Amino acid sequence: MAEICLAFVMLGVTAYAIFGGADFGAGFWDLTAGTAEGGGRLRGMIQRSMAPVWEANHVWLIFVLVIVWTAFPVAFGSIFSTLSIPLFVAAIGIIFRGAAFALRGQAGTIREAKVLGGLFALSSVLIPLFFGAAAGGIASGRVEVGNAAGDPITSWVNPTSALIGVLAVVTGAHVAAVYLAGDSVRAGVPDMVQAFRRRALGSGVIAGLVALGGLAVVRSDAPDLFDGLTSGAGLAAVIASGLGGAATLALVFAGRYGLARVSAGVAVGAICLGWVFAQDPYFLPGELTLDQAAASDASLTALVFAVGVGMIILIPSLWYLYRLVLKGELDQEFEPLDQRFRPQSAGGQPPAGAGQ
Amino acid sequence: MPGMSALDAVLAAQSVVETLGGGSQPDRVEARQMQALSLGVHIPIVCFGIAFPAMILFVEGLYLRTGDPAYKALAKRWSKVALVLFAVGVVTGTILSFEFGLLWPEFMASFGEVFGVAFGLEGISFFVEAIFIAIYVYGWDRLPRRTHFLAGVPIVISGFTGTFFVLSVNSWMNNPQGFDVVDGQVTDPRPWEAMFNPNLWHEVVHMYLAGYIVAGFIVAGIYAYAHLKGRRDKYHRTGLVVALSFAALAAPVQVIVGDWAGRQVGKTQPVKLAAFEGLTKTQKSAPFTLGGLYDEKTGEVEYGIEIPWLLSLLSEHNPTAEVTGLDSVRPEDRPPVNIVRIAFQTMIAIGTGLALLGFIFFLTWLRKRRLPRTRVFYLAVMAAGPAAFVAMISGWIATEVGRQPWIVYNVMRTEQAVTNADGLEVGYAVLVAVYVALAVAVVWLLRRLTAAPPHTEVSQAELPRTKVAH
Numbered sequence: 001m002a003e004i005c006l007a008f009v010m011l012g013v014t015a016y017a018i019f020g021g022a023d024f025g026a027g028f029w030d031l032t033a034g035t036a037e038g039g040g041r042l043r044g045m046i047q048r049s050m051a052p053v054w055e056a057n058h059v060w061l062i063f064v065l066v067i068v069w070t071a072f073p074v075a076f077g078s079i080f081s082t083l084s085i086p087l088f089v090a091a092i093g094i095i096f097r098g099a100a101f102a103l104r105g106q107a108g109t110i111r112e113a114k115v116l117g118g119l120f121a122l123s124s125v126l127i128p129l130f131f132g133a134a135a136g137g138i139a140s141g142r143v144e145v146g147n148a149a150g151d152p153i154t155s156w157v158n159p160t161s162a163l164i165g166v167l168a169v170v171t172g173a174h175v176a177a178v179y180l181a182g183d184s185v186r187a188g189v190p191d192m193v194q195a196f197r198r199r200a201l202g203s204g205v206i207a208g209l210v211a212l213g214g215l216a217v218v219r220s221d222a223p224d225l226f227d228g229l230t231s232g233a234g235l236a237a238v239i240a241s242g243l244g245g246a247a248t249l250a251l252v253f254a255g256r257y258g259l260a261r262v263s264a265g266v267a268v269g270a271i272c273l274g275w276v277f278a279q280d281p282y283f284l285p286g287e288l289t290l291d292q293a294a295a296s297d298a299s300l301t302a303l304v305f306a307v308g309v310g311m312i313i314l315i316p317s318l319w320y321l322y323r324l325v326l327k328g329e330l331d332q333e334f335e336p337l338d339q340r341f342r343p344q345s346a347g348g349q350p351p352a353g354a355g356q
Numbered sequence: 357m358p359g360m361s362a363l364d365a366v367l368a369a370q371s372v373v374e375t376l377g378g379g380s381q382p383d384r385v386e387a388r389q390m391q392a393l394s395l396g397v398h399i400p401i402v403c404f405g406i407a408f409p410a411m412i413l414f415v416e417g418l419y420l421r422t423g424d425p426a427y428k429a430l431a432k433r434w435s436k437v438a439l440v441l442f443a444v445g446v447v448t449g450t451i452l453s454f455e456f457g458l459l460w461p462e463f464m465a466s467f468g469e470v471f472g473v474a475f476g477l478e479g480i481s482f483f484v485e486a487i488f489i490a491i492y493v494y495g496w497d498r499l500p501r502r503t504h505f506l507a508g509v510p511i512v513i514s515g516f517t518g519t520f521f522v523l524s525v526n527s528w529m530n531n532p533q534g535f536d537v538v539d540g541q542v543t544d545p546r547p548w549e550a551m552f553n554p555n556l557w558h559e560v561v562h563m564y565l566a567g568y569i570v571a572g573f574i575v576a577g578i579y580a581y582a583h584l585k586g587r588r589d590k591y592h593r594t595g596l597v598v599a600l601s602f603a604a605l606a607a608p609v610q611v612i613v614g615d616w617a618g619r620q621v622g623k624t625q626p627v628k629l630a631a632f633e634g635l636t637k638t639q640k641s642a643p644f645t646l647g648g649l650y651d652e653k654t655g656e657v658e659y660g661i662e663i664p665w666l667l668s669l670l671s672e673h674n675p676t677a678e679v680t681g682l683d684s685v686r687p688e689d690r691p692p693v694n695i696v697r698i699a700f701q702t703m704i705a706i707g708t709g710l711a712l713l714g715f716i717f718f719l720t721w722l723r724k725r726r727l728p729r730t731r732v733f734y735l736a737v738m739a740a741g742p743a744a745f746v747a748m749i750s751g752w753i754a755t756e757v758g759r760q761p762w763i764v765y766n767v768m769r770t771e772q773a774v775t776n777a778d779g780l781e782v783g784y785a786v787l788v789a790v791y792v793a794l795a796v797a798v799v800w801l802l803r804r805l806t807a808a809p810p811h812t813e814v815s816q817a818e819l820p821r822t823k824v825a826h
Contacts, residue, residue: 070468085779094450303547310479
């Protein structure tokens with residue numbers, strides 16, 4: 001039962017890393033898009049792509065939290081009390097990201113749009129950075145069992161945390177660029193396809209380099225994690241992730257964005273899985289094995305049953321949403337973000353939340 | 357834990373050992389206030405999550421039956437507001453779930469496995485809500501009409517189930533069961549027993565109705581203002597009548613549910629009920645004291661109006677019944693009486709007023725088939741929204757402060773549950789600043805959303821229905 005609950009956790013972490021990560025990555029491209037006029041088209045495409053799905057994507061995070069605190073309560077309490085600083089910063093970032101994104105769609109002037117967009121984009125970079133840092137603290141065995149028992153600073157300010165934080169930002173940006181290129185094809189906006197294609201290729205290469213270079217960091221900072229990632233199932237997952245990444249680059253290069261969506265997901269998912277294999281049998285490395293961390297059987301059984309039944313409703317619903325999105329049924333007209341504020345079209349445009 | 361005497365419960369509580377081994381620290385007040393602030397921001401938004409989708413679907417149903425574009429414009433406008441509020445609910449709800457771990461790690465570590473399954477189901481509800489609200493709002497004019505309407509139904513259902521499961525956890529904190537305490541350790545968790553605890557049912561119904569009352573009166577208040585400003589076309593009138601009807605239906609029913617809730621609290625948390633009433637001594641034929649202030653030293657309510665037998669009558673439906681007083685437990689096991697009592701009486705007073713307002717509305721409607729015409733009625737409706745908000749928050753203060761000093765009633769004290777991490781005051785200050793900014797931004801956005809004239813919600817082709825031609 002503990003294994004099934006761990007599988008739920010990893011399903012949620014993987015889905016959040018891919019879909020939530022892509023939304024944060026979109027924020028990264030928004031942040032780096034340049035001036036209001038120059039970046040208006042990129043930002044318009046980002047706004048249009050993210051709007052219908054970001055809330056559902058975000059719920060994966062809640063899903064992970066509820067499974068962990070029910071199935072692995074001692075680990076949950078230990079993680080949140082030791083890593084309180086990065087997790088609090090991420091939580092505040094989540095408020096700014098979500099609220100600013102929702103509000104930007106209604107901005108009335110270019111100034112408002114700039115401020116809200118800046119908040120949205122900046123927090124989109126901070127959230128994965130701090131979540132990654134927290135994950136690094138767990139993976140490198142810096143969370144001790146107890147109420148704030150680990151070091152409040154070095155548990156997340158350390159080489160592994162820095163690596164995973166940066167990797168989370170870069171891979172999110174890469175996946176986002178792949179998805180946005182595909183969305184641009186669907187919207188029939190060739191210059192945006194090219195813009196995101198370039199970004200997907202560039203960020204993909206950087207993500208690969210960071211991941212490879214990162215192995216050296218992990219080797220010196222967290223030898224146990226390194227051993228896990230370079231042997232057995234952990235190694236297989238790392239290789240699968242590398243292959244997925246390489247395939248994505250090839251597919252993006254060839255302009256096959258539909259398949260690239262899948263392979264990019266595989267690359268991210270495999271590394272999440274590799275993390276689990278690498279720290280097996282531990283839930284908190286060096287502190288708490290999976291069996292020690294697990295709640296009693298009655299609770300795990302009830303949770304598996306409840307979530308299992310929930311999945312019967314959830315999976316078709318998600319499938320329906322993504323199918324509508326990928327078929328373009330929920331698409332709005334493409335409109336550069338700054339266009340609403342140009343004099344000739346001022347006033348008459350409906351807010352961006354409106355399906356025309 | 358049913359069947360336990362108060363003394364047994366206290367003894368059991370003393371033997372609960374913090375799972376993570378951390379002790380208490382003095383600044384737990386900040387932790388409680390952070391949690392209270394976050395809930396105070398989240399719950400009003402949830403009211404809209406509960407009630408708004410049903411109101412929107414009702415108006416869309418009118419549109420489907422009549423084809424009148426005014427109905428469509430209204431439903432579409434409301435759905436955009438609902439989406440924005442949902443986005444805010446998503447982020448404020450996320451903060452809450454983070455705070456469980458950031459502020460109360462001992463609580464989560466000891467009891468997560470007991471109550472957590474309900475949160476698992478709440479998570480699924482939340483997911484379904486997020487999926488279909490996106491489909492619904494972005495699907496206007498894209499999905500076939502019937503499909504679009506049906507896409508709204510899961511939002512209403514998941515709004516209810518989400519409320520149900522969250523309140524399952526809250527009611528469990530107030531009436532904990534489904535586990536044993538052996539040598540200070542929580543053992544033998546029985547999650548279903550915990551989930552379906554006896555406090556669940558009245559809390560769910562009470563909160564669900566409160567959602568309709570708060571959201572209904574707030575929305576109605578906006579259209580009442582428009583009415584007084586002379587905007588009385590079909591669009592605005594529908595907005596007023598629909599929102600007001602939902603709220604006015606729920607408000608009188610809430611009085612009956614409140615009576616049920618009060619008696620249930622009397623059974624499972626007699627000390628809390630005693631705090632509601634400022635009743636120090638356990639006594640038969642207990643009086644009800646209206647208003648006034650409780651004096652901790654004398655144990656008397658000063659300046660209140662005493663109505664004989666009423667408390668016994670209310671809590672047991674028997675004027676001579678015995679009602680448990682605060683003196684049934686040690687002073688350190690009593691909640692802060694004045695906060696709880698004032699909050700409780702505020703809720704009762706406002707709730708009664710809202711029920712009356714709803715009653716007047718329906719009486720006029722039934723007898724004269726029209727809206728009331730007096731200016732004061734519309735002013736009252738405008739005041740009813742903020743008042744309902746205050747009543748609901750007061751109700752939560754009465755419930756949650758009335759639970760103190762326990763986080764798990766009679767089993768774990770709040771100070772046992774709190775984090776050992778430093779810097780709570782910094783977190784608190786940041787959170788206050790962030791929520792103030794958020795509130796300003798949301799109000800600003802909603803004003804902008806409602807500023808655009810209604811006809812922009814429907815395409816030009818739909819407006820003059822006789823002229824549709826392509």
